Amino acid sequence: MNVPTLIVSLYPPGVRQRWGTEMAREVAASGLRSWPDTVIGAVRLWTHPGDWPETASGQTRRVLAAALFAEAAVAALLLRAAGPPRFLVAGPGHYPVASAWLLLVLAGAALAAPLPPLRPGALWRLAAVTARTLATPALALLALYLTARSGLVDHPARPVHFLLLGCYWATLAYAGLRACALVSRIGPIAIMPGAGRLRPALFLIGAGFAIAAGQGLASAVHPTVHAGTLALSCALATLATAAVTAAHDLDSAKSAQA
């Protein structure tokens, strides 16, 4: 895959299918100086789902639902890498409402979740697609769990330690990717969320991440500045901004259609 094609692949599917060939040609003709503008254009379009052309029925809803779960997966990986941090978890000695952000995120995810169809045939197909999509990550996670529990790798040599660490993160990332792929694949079978469910879901997830980022920022600068917490808070704030911007854009698109 060459660089122009790679950059164009960053765009939402509808835009890519509608304009991708021309765009790749234009990026190739304009060269290196066009790359930043093209990447920024992709970011801007991901946060403006109201602008996506639909090349298949219900495509925007399907892609947006998958993107929402991708965002949740990225946040989960970030938080797993960070600990999870003490300031985001309610418990003894912590603020009792420290986990309130998680409730908002879970409520958003529940609202955006595809619902199972009520026809037996469709339910059967849904189960088959789910099993096909999640079988490999489930096996990979099981292998990881059994390896950790076996006691064989309790005190590994340094190279083995890094290899295991790499496997661990690759497995988690793979499981996250497959979960997002599942949301996308069951689109034609399941009852996908409409704009009426996606808008509040995005707002809830955005609010959850914004609160988590706020808690992180407060903790990152007091009593001493902690670079890791600061970076985590910035990442959560970016996810919050993306979710709220997309929700707002869906609102604007609805108003424009009214």
Added chain:
Amino acid sequence: MHGNDAQLLVLTVLANGPLHGYAINTAIEELAGTRLGPGSLYGALARLEARALIEPAREAGDTQDKNRTVRITAAGREALRAQLEQMARVSRAGLRALGEAGA
């Protein structure tokens, strides 16, 4: 370039007739002296199409390539006219103010 500027330029060149992406950018280069970056151009096209200000030009012998040719809609002409008239008002007011300041 600001997103609204890109949309205005795209609408302006499409007012002359249907064009495809590359030809739109070439026309913009002739008009404004600079090409839009691919992100700005196709972002503007997506936004304008979503707002029904442009549409795919479907003509006889419609092929996939023809589908990528777009034309301005009646709503697009109206929006372009309103924006250009507003710009003309601002331009006249600005030039008048400059003339008075210089006098």
